[in-house]
Amino acid sequence: MTGGLPRRSFLSGLVGAGVAGPLAAMAAAPIAAEAATRASEAQNAAGGASAADPAARIPFEGINQQGILPPPQRAAAFVSFDVTAATRGELAELLQTITTRARFLTTGGAPQTTGISAPPADSGVLGPEVAPDNLAVTVAVGASLFDARFGLAALKPSQLRTMEDFENDALRREVCDGDLLLQITAQSTDTVLHAVRDIARATRGSMQIRWRRDGFVSAPRPSGTPRNLMGFKDGTSNPDITDAALMQKLVWASDGEPAWAAGGSYQVVRVIRMLVEFWDRVNIHEQENMIGRRRDSGAPLTAVAEFDDPHYDLDPTGESVPLNAHIRLANSRSQADLDTRILRRAYNYDGGVDPNGNLDMGLVFVAFNRDLDNQFVAIQKRLANEPLVDYISPFGGGYFFALPGVQGARDWLGQGLLSA
Amino acid sequence: MPTTTRRARLRIAVICAAVVLAAGAGALAITHFGASAPPVTTAGNDVAGDGSIDVIAGLDNCGSGWSSSTGGPLTFVVNNTSIGNIDVYLQSADTGAVYGELEGLGSRASATLSAVLGDGSYEFVCIGADAPVTTGAQVSIANSAARSDLTPGVVPVTRNDLYQPTQQYSAWITAQLPVLAGGVADLATSIQSGDRAAARRSWIAAHVTYETLGAAYGAFGNSDTAINGTPGAGMTAETDPDLTGFHRIESILWSDQQLSAAAPFAAQLVSDVSTLETTFATTRLDPQDVGLRAHEILENSVQEELNGSDDAGSGSTFATIDANIEGTEQAVLPLRPLLADRGFDLATLDDWLARSTALVESFRGPDGSWTPLSSITAAQREQVNATLSETVELLAPIAAICDIRQGV
Numbered sequence: 001m002t003g004g005l006p007r008r009s010f011l012s013g014l015v016g017a018g019v020a021g022p023l024a025a026m027a028a029a030p031i032a033a034e035a036a037t038r039a040s041e042a043q044n045a046a047g048g049a050s051a052a053d054p055a056a057r058i059p060f061e062g063i064n065q066q067g068i069l070p071p072p073q074r075a076a077a078f079v080s081f082d083v084t085a086a087t088r089g090e091l092a093e094l095l096q097t098i099t100t101r102a103r104f105l106t107t108g109g110a111p112q113t114t115g116i117s118a119p120p121a122d123s124g125v126l127g128p129e130v131a132p133d134n135l136a137v138t139v140a141v142g143a144s145l146f147d148a149r150f151g152l153a154a155l156k157p158s159q160l161r162t163m164e165d166f167e168n169d170a171l172r173r174e175v176c177d178g179d180l181l182l183q184i185t186a187q188s189t190d191t192v193l194h195a196v197r198d199i200a201r202a203t204r205g206s207m208q209i210r211w212r213r214d215g216f217v218s219a220p221r222p223s224g225t226p227r228n229l230m231g232f233k234d235g236t237s238n239p240d241i242t243d244a245a246l247m248q249k250l251v252w253a254s255d256g257e258p259a260w261a262a263g264g265s266y267q268v269v270r271v272i273r274m275l276v277e278f279w280d281r282v283n284i285h286e287q288e289n290m291i292g293r294r295r296d297s298g299a300p301l302t303a304v305a306e307f308d309d310p311h312y313d314l315d316p317t318g319e320s321v322p323l324n325a326h327i328r329l330a331n332s333r334s335q336a337d338l339d340t341r342i343l344r345r346a347y348n349y350d351g352g353v354d355p356n357g358n359l360d361m362g363l364v365f366v367a368f369n370r371d372l373d374n375q376f377v378a379i380q381k382r383l384a385n386e387p388l389v390d391y392i393s394p395f396g397g398g399y400f401f402a403l404p405g406v407q408g409a410r411d412w413l414g415q416g417l418l419s420a
Numbered sequence: 421m422p423t424t425t426r427r428a429r430l431r432i433a434v435i436c437a438a439v440v441l442a443a444g445a446g447a448l449a450i451t452h453f454g455a456s457a458p459p460v461t462t463a464g465n466d467v468a469g470d471g472s473i474d475v476i477a478g479l480d481n482c483g484s485g486w487s488s489s490t491g492g493p494l495t496f497v498v499n500n501t502s503i504g505n506i507d508v509y510l511q512s513a514d515t516g517a518v519y520g521e522l523e524g525l526g527s528r529a530s531a532t533l534s535a536v537l538g539d540g541s542y543e544f545v546c547i548g549a550d551a552p553v554t555t556g557a558q559v560s561i562a563n564s565a566a567r568s569d570l571t572p573g574v575v576p577v578t579r580n581d582l583y584q585p586t587q588q589y590s591a592w593i594t595a596q597l598p599v600l601a602g603g604v605a606d607l608a609t610s611i612q613s614g615d616r617a618a619a620r621r622s623w624i625a626a627h628v629t630y631e632t633l634g635a636a637y638g639a640f641g642n643s644d645t646a647i648n649g650t651p652g653a654g655m656t657a658e659t660d661p662d663l664t665g666f667h668r669i670e671s672i673l674w675s676d677q678q679l680s681a682a683a684p685f686a687a688q689l690v691s692d693v694s695t696l697e698t699t700f701a702t703t704r705l706d707p708q709d710v711g712l713r714a715h716e717i718l719e720n721s722v723q724e725e726l727n728g729s730d731d732a733g734s735g736s737t738f739a740t741i742d743a744n745i746e747g748t749e750q751a752v753l754p755l756r757p758l759l760a761d762r763g764f765d766l767a768t769l770d771d772w773l774a775r776s777t778a779l780v781e782s783f784r785g786p787d788g789s790w791t792p793l794s795s796i797t798a799a800q801r802e803q804v805n806a807t808l809s810e811t812v813e814l815l816a817p818i819a820a821i822c823d824i825r826q827g828v
Contacts, residue, residue: 084806118817205810
């Protein structure tokens with residue numbers, strides 16, 4: 001084994017063989033596949049680069065919602081709400097209101113004037129005219145929305161459920177799950193916060209914030225995929241978002257889902273603390289072995305440049321990229337693994353400081369996938385007890401189902417679900 | 421009118437309001453010489469070239485620069501060419517309904533006024549500090565396209581308009597004060613008798629009565645602090661040496677302290693309420709207060725009660741909020757005709773007030789005891805937050821509409 005033993009086990013005197021054994025077995029299918037991911041380079045350049053024109057907008061209407069395929073914007077808020085609406089009718093009104101606000105905010109323009117009839121309708125955070133700033137509001141439903149309250153149980157997407165605790169999780173349920181998840185992203189933080197305030201105000205009586213986590217996408221340093229707060233490029237091997245057939249295969253709901261769900265996608269959110277002080281005390285060699293890439297260039301340890309194939313066929317025993325390295329467990333480049341990739345849209349988060357005086361920062365891992373169990377869950381299980389787990393602690397998030405897009409001026413988010 | 425400074429913390433608001441009023445008086449003195457000064461910018465339509473309309477506000481010239489418009493969104497850049505402060509209104513020439521205002525536009529200052537107008541006849545009105553009124557030329561808008569985002573026009577509420585509602589509200593308060601006096605007397609008696617359970621019941625009953633009187637706290641002045649003050653920064657109701665009133669007594673009744681320790685504070689409370697009755701009989705409520713507090717009573721509940729900070733041991737937060745909702749309804753009551761005339765949606769407000777009451781009272785048991793805030797589930801807490809917050813959103817326009825304006 002070239003790969004590092006799990007650090008915590010090592011420190012506590014346990015031998016990691018029991019852990020490493022299954023991992024080695026799992027990774028023993030060293031079939032290489034050449035999968036060009038140039039699209040992700042373009043994607044990351046667009047998403048992570050310098051701020052765009054404030055007038056830039058992402059079309060609100062479409063078969064799919066706007067915040068799934070387009071490259072992630074620089075600033076993000078993940079706000080999970082519990083619905084407090086009393087009836088199914090009020091739930092429909094809530095979703096109509098969210099649609100109306102999202103349509104306005106992502107399109108931009110002058111807010112409603114109130115004269116002397118009321119306080120201003122808009123917070124003014126973006127000035128007198130609301131600039132769209134590539135704002136994208138993406139609404140997803142959680143399993144709890146399909147409980148007895150609204151009579152939606154029979155319409156639940158087939159795999160939607162409360163996120164389970166994985167092997168190395170430390171989930172705090174008060175910052176997990178929720179009836180509705182709003183993923184709000186834009187080029188600028190003020191645009192995101194303006195949208196959060198606007199939507200929360202318009203829906204005050206119908207839903208309440210359960211948990212919230214803001215994130216950001218770093219600029220490319222110096223190029224390529226943006227880095228996470230462990231200093232590594234994160235998301236390099238994303239599937240090509242411009243390949244519609246591939247997106248149909250990997251992202252958009254299809255067979256086995258209720259009819260209303262077409263155009264939607266399972267959304268996984270995992271808020272993962274990174275123990276950065278500990279991480280920073282680890283040798284670069286050990287860090288790189290845990291990830292499987294060079295920290296400086298992002299290149300696989302078997303290759304030259306970030307987007308190079310790792311050529312696991314030339315490294316069947318993990319001499320260069322350990323068999324339990326993160327990238328190798330997540331995607332062995334076998335055809336089976338390539339066919340079950342997820343679309344990642346990860347954000348960094350900065351949460352201040354913990355009681356020990358350590359910095360609270362990490363990753364808001366976000367993935368969209370068509371088949372939750374065979375894509376995200378399968379990957380997550382392959383990652384169980386990887387060496388990296390000693391430096392991270394997943395504590396929040398949940399499983400959601402991103403609603404189909406809004407098509408036409410009279411449509412609204414969730415109309416298919418509520419009318420089914 | 422100077423803007424009244426507002427704080428959710430009602431007793432602070434009184435002081436701030438007084439300061440601002442004084443500042444306003446100063447401004448009035450300065451601007452008394454209401455002659456015109458030469459315009460500082462060239463007036464004329466759309467000097468900026470950005471689609472806005474430049475208009476002049478002065479005491480011999482109000483609204484010039486605007487002569488015609490089609491309907492839809494209009495942005496005016498209003499320049500005060502006089503040497504004093506001016507209030508500027510854009511209003512219907514027919515009904516006096518106001519579509520936009522610039523209060524206290526300073527001499528030589530300019531500011532933007534935006535409105536979305538449909539068909540009708542409109543005019544600018546300029547009101548100087550010592551109240552000379554100048555009305556501009558009428559501009560008619562016709563054949564505009566139907567749209568859903570028109571600015572609502574609201575006829576301003578004047579000081580006169582608020583006279584009767586203020587009297588009505590004041591009479592209600594006057595009628596409640598003997599109830600309060602009876603309540604605190606019961607409290608003192610049960611403390612004297614050494615019956616802690618009875619004392620606690622009396623405390624909640626009397627405190628709830630006081631908590632319904634929210635729109636008058638400003639007029640109560642120092643009595644409010646004496647009767648219902650909360651501990652100073654860094655102290656508790658038990659440790660603040662200057663604290664008297666309900667919360668001081670609460671901290672004793674719901675602790676291990678001897679009941680008799682509460683007796684002097686109960687006697688003091690009886691005396692303070694008696695003083696309040698006497699002083700309130702000769703106090704005039706500020707007409708501005710009723711509309712302002714109709715909004716802020718519940719704003720205060722959300723800020724100070726829902727976070728539990730005002731609770732000194734009784735766990736009666738929901739009893740207090742229940743009383744605050746009733747107090748809100750009592751403040752809204754005399755304003756209802758004014759609000760209805762101005763297109764305010766009373767039906768939706770009533771729905772949410774009723775919803776709030778029902779929810780809050782669901783935390784009262786059959787024996788009259790209240791569930792402490794800390795004992796409810798997360799889901800119940802979300803319902804409480806949602807319902808009260810929505811109700812506060814709906815109350816906010818009342819303060820905006822009832823902001824006293826100079827009628828024309």
